[in-house]
Amino acid sequence: MGGWMAGYGDFTPHPSLDVPLEQLRRATGALHERLRENYPFFHPRYAGQMLKPPHPAAVIGYVSAMLINPNNHALDGGPATGRMEKEVVAQLAAMFGYPEHLGHLTSSGTIANLEALFVARELHPGKAVAHSADAHYTHGRMCHVLGVESVAVPAAADGTMDLQALEETLRAGRIGTVVATAGTTGLGAVDPVHEIVVLCRRYGARVHVDAAYGGFFLLIADGTPAGVAAEPFAAIADCDSVVIDPHKHGLQPYGCGAVLFRDPGVARHYLHDSPYTYFTSDELHLGEISLECSRAGAAAAALWLTLQLLPLTPDGLGAVLRPGRRAALAWAGLIDASDELALFQRPQLDILSYFPARRSLSEVDRASAHVLNAGMRLPDAQSLFVATYTVDGASLAARGHRVTADVPSGRILRSVAMKPETEEHVPALHQQVLDLLAGT
Ligand SMILES: *Cc1c(COP(=O)(O)O)cnc(C)c1O
Numbered sequence: 503m504g505g506w507m508a509g510y511g512d513f514t515p516h517p518s519l520d521v522p523l524e525q526l527r528r529a530t531g532a533l534h535e536r537l538r539e540n541y542p543f544f545h546p547r548y549a550g551q552m553l554k555p556p557h558p559a560a561v562i563g564y565v566s567a568m569l570i571n572p573n574n575h576a577l578d579g580g581p582a583t584g585r586m587e588k589e590v591v592a593q594l595a596a597m598f599g600y601p602e603h604l605g606h607l608t609s610s611g612t613i614a615n616l617e618a619l620f621v622a623r624e625l626h627p628g629k630a631v632a633h634s635a636d637a638h639y640t641h642g643r644m645c646h647v648l649g650v651e652s653v654a655v656p657a658a659a660d661g662t663m664d665l666q667a668l669e670e671t672l673r674a675g676r677i678g679t680v681v682a683t684a685g686t687t688g689l690g691a692v693d694p695v696h697e698i699v700v701l702c703r704r705y706g707a708r709v710h711v712d713a714a715y716g717g718f719f720l721l722i723a724d725g726t727p728a729g730v731a732a733e734p735f736a737a738i739a740d741c742d743s744v745v746i747d748p749h750k751h752g753l754q755p756y757g758c759g760a761v762l763f764r765d766p767g768v769a770r771h772y773l774h775d776s777p778y779t780y781f782t783s784d785e786l787h788l789g790e791i792s793l794e795c796s797r798a799g800a801a802a803a804a805l806w807l808t809l810q811l812l813p814l815t816p817d818g819l820g821a822v823l824r825p826g827r828r829a830a831l832a833w834a835g836l837i838d839a840s841d842e843l844a845l846f847q848r849p850q851l852d853i854l855s856y857f858p859a860r861r862s863l864s865e866v867d868r869a870s871a872h873v874l875n876a877g878m879r880l881p882d883a884q885s886l887f888v889a890t891y892t893v894d895g896a897s898l899a900a901r902g903h904r905v906t907a908d909v910p911s912g913r914i915l916r917s918v919a920m921k922p923e924t925e926e927h928v929p930a931l932h933q934q935v936l937d938l939l940a941g942t
Pocket of ligand 1: 685687
């Protein structure tokens with residue numbers, strides 16, 4: 503890249519940009535000191551939320567392109583990275599089984615879902631959007647932004663959308679689009695997309711799949727015990743749109759979501775004109791089919807380079823997801839076999855929900871909070887980082903747990919096994935939860 507830059511001839515950076523080297527060194531030192539305030543997302547000891555660093559290839563791709571700082575809004579702003587974006591979006595479309603597609607990267611899953619709901623509104627004006635009560639909270643929020651009514655369909659006992667409740671909602675006739683979630687953020691529950699799509703076609707509703715978290719599990723959705731359920735993921739091919747977050751399970755830094763539509767014709771809903779963009783070609787500019795304007799071309803370069811090395815195949819990126827799935831199953835087995843812990847529900851992906859065996863919900867809450875707080879206060883090399891998930895008496899009872907609901911809601915434990923390294927550490931992580939509980 504240095505060679506390409508040098509080809510344009512030497513020039514002197516403006517002195518206003520100069521900073522004293524010693525000051526830079528000191529400020530950078532202060533920055534690094536401040537960054538220590540983070541939790542160790544990179545380490546197997548961190549088995550909490552859905553966080554992990556990007557793959558080195560993504561870092562190389564991102565930094566390389568960032569030095570040029572292209573803007574993927576238009577091909578004028580980022581010709582090379584704009585083309586890379588079209589390529590990676592085509593790879594995602596092929597993974598989902600879309601024969602044709604319209605799609606682009608976004609700065610997040612929330613914005614990607616907003617775009618899908620925006621198109622949903624344009625196609626079914628005046629109609630409501632239905633999503634599971636366990637769907638991501640931003641669906642209700644974005645419906646509010648769009649001025650669309652949203653309807654929460656109750657979740658069944660395994661955290662997936664209750665189909666009977668969905669059919670009753672559809673029968674009332676005011677639903678234009680149903681959002682199915684392939685991997686809920688809380689429990690990793692996979693809605694039965696294959697059954698939802700059949701119901702929706704019967705009642706004339708569109709289907710959007712929020713696969714922000716779970717989308718890449720399609721690569722290991724082979725129905726084997728160590729894989730995940732095949733049918734819901736295969737059925738995404740029959741749905742109208744899908745959202746996936748490469749910044750979750752695609753090894754990317756934050757700032758990388760994606761939305762894909764099966765019908766390229768939905769481009770007509772994005773029509774706009776501006777006097778200051780779209781100069782150099784008649785080719786499609788990504789800004790013509792997205793609600794956002796500026797977007798980092800570097801994000802496309804990062805994903806492009808990552809997928810060159812870890813393609814969207816069972817042996818490519820799939821091999822990165824499989825150990826996390828095995829880790830969740832192995833950890834679930836250890837919890838099942840222990841007297842001190844119980845599984846809240848069986849993991850459908852790589853997210854584990856479990857709780858200390860106690861008589862009442864207030865005691866479960868207290869013991870869970872202890873594991874959370876005492877675990878992260880231990881010395882670094884002995885620490886444990888988990889997350890919590892708030893449940894109520896009804897959701898415990900629905901899963902057959904006999905816990906007295908003496909308080910309206912309480913916290914249980916939640917661990918996302920999204921790093922492949924977690925698998926090797928499962929026995930130690932489990933033992934540590936037990937050790938922490940012994941102190942309650
Ligand atoms: C994370 C997530 C979102 C929101 O995506 P962001 O990238 O955090 O904006 C939406 N839906 C699901 C299922 C998610 O897991």
